[in-house]
Amino acid sequence: MAEKTEQRVAVVTGASRGIGEAIAHALAEQGRHVVCVARGAEKLEAVAKAITDAGGLASTKVCDMSDTAAITEMIESVAKEHGRLDILINNAGITRDNLLLRMSDEEFDDVIQVNLRGVFVACRAALRPMMRGKWGRVINLGSVSGLVGNAGQANYAASKAALSGFTKSLGKEMAAKNITANVVAPGFIQTDMTDVLPQVVKDAAQKAIPLSRFGQPREIAAAVAFLASEDAGYVSGQVLAVDGGMTMC
Ligand code: NAP
Numbered sequence: 001m002a003e004k005t006e007q008r009v010a011v012v013t014g015a016s017r018g019i020g021e022a023i024a025h026a027l028a029e030q031g032r033h034v035v036c037v038a039r040g041a042e043k044l045e046a047v048a049k050a051i052t053d054a055g056g057l058a059s060t061k062v063c064d065m066s067d068t069a070a071i072t073e074m075i076e077s078v079a080k081e082h083g084r085l086d087i088l089i090n091n092a093g094i095t096r097d098n099l100l101l102r103m104s105d106e107e108f109d110d111v112i113q114v115n116l117r118g119v120f121v122a123c124r125a126a127l128r129p130m131m132r133g134k135w136g137r138v139i140n141l142g143s144v145s146g147l148v149g150n151a152g153q154a155n156y157a158a159s160k161a162a163l164s165g166f167t168k169s170l171g172k173e174m175a176a177k178n179i180t181a182n183v184v185a186p187g188f189i190q191t192d193m194t195d196v197l198p199q200v201v202k203d204a205a206q207k208a209i210p211l212s213r214f215g216q217p218r219e220i221a222a223a224v225a226f227l228a229s230e231d232a233g234y235v236s237g238q239v240l241a242v243d244g245g246m247t248m249c
Pocket of ligand 1: 013014015016017018019020037038039040041063064065066090091092093094114141142143144185186187188189190191192193194
């Protein structure tokens, strides 16, 4: 018998623009109540309004994913207000690019704090309500940089590579609780994060992509939505590259 899934609640971090915004829309189209999370309230409200205008369910939480106490409070408040939390999409991520020889402690720590520690804290808080609901989906956003490295991104690549081991461990610990955990690793996707790259870097990146184009946020959202679906219940501990073939062997 098909499960009744209408009321499943999903938290999407970094949902105010780019890939996170596309994921929020995709999950709402699946009938989830989507809690959109980021630091800037105004853009978040606009995303939630667009979802509700389209007939979906959405709300917002302002939270800085570098603030451990705030993350725990945010996740606990979602679980309390809705009486459940089923899906966690750790999408918020930052770059502080620099060549390794010039990279400051701060540039390294800032990236690890949001991209790795923030994910750990959010998962730790979200697992209890998922266990209570006997069902859960965790999807962490990695990167091709975490799979093959990237000059100027030692901090970012380290944070994204670490998500692989972290997510597989979570998947092993939580499998008996019917909670799956996977990584989606995007290649070059057209968002604010890549818009700021110099044209020469964009041109070089495009040459390295077999499909010869940057991806669109909705193409990442489609992969995330599948892994968050009922249909993906037998997929766990995987790192799915959605990168136009960049990392194919
Ligand atoms: P983006 O356009 O820069 O958007 C980042 C989102 O994260 C925004 O909603 C931002 O909102 C939020 N955010 C940033 N810092 C935050 C913090 N400290 N606390 C809470 N929210 C925060 O990024 P994107 O390109 O969509 O990337 C999304 C994810 O995919 C990231 O994890 C990124 O590493 C990964 N990725 C992207 C690409 C790409 O080509 N675009 C490639 C590989 C992987 P506020 O600023 O309002 O907080």
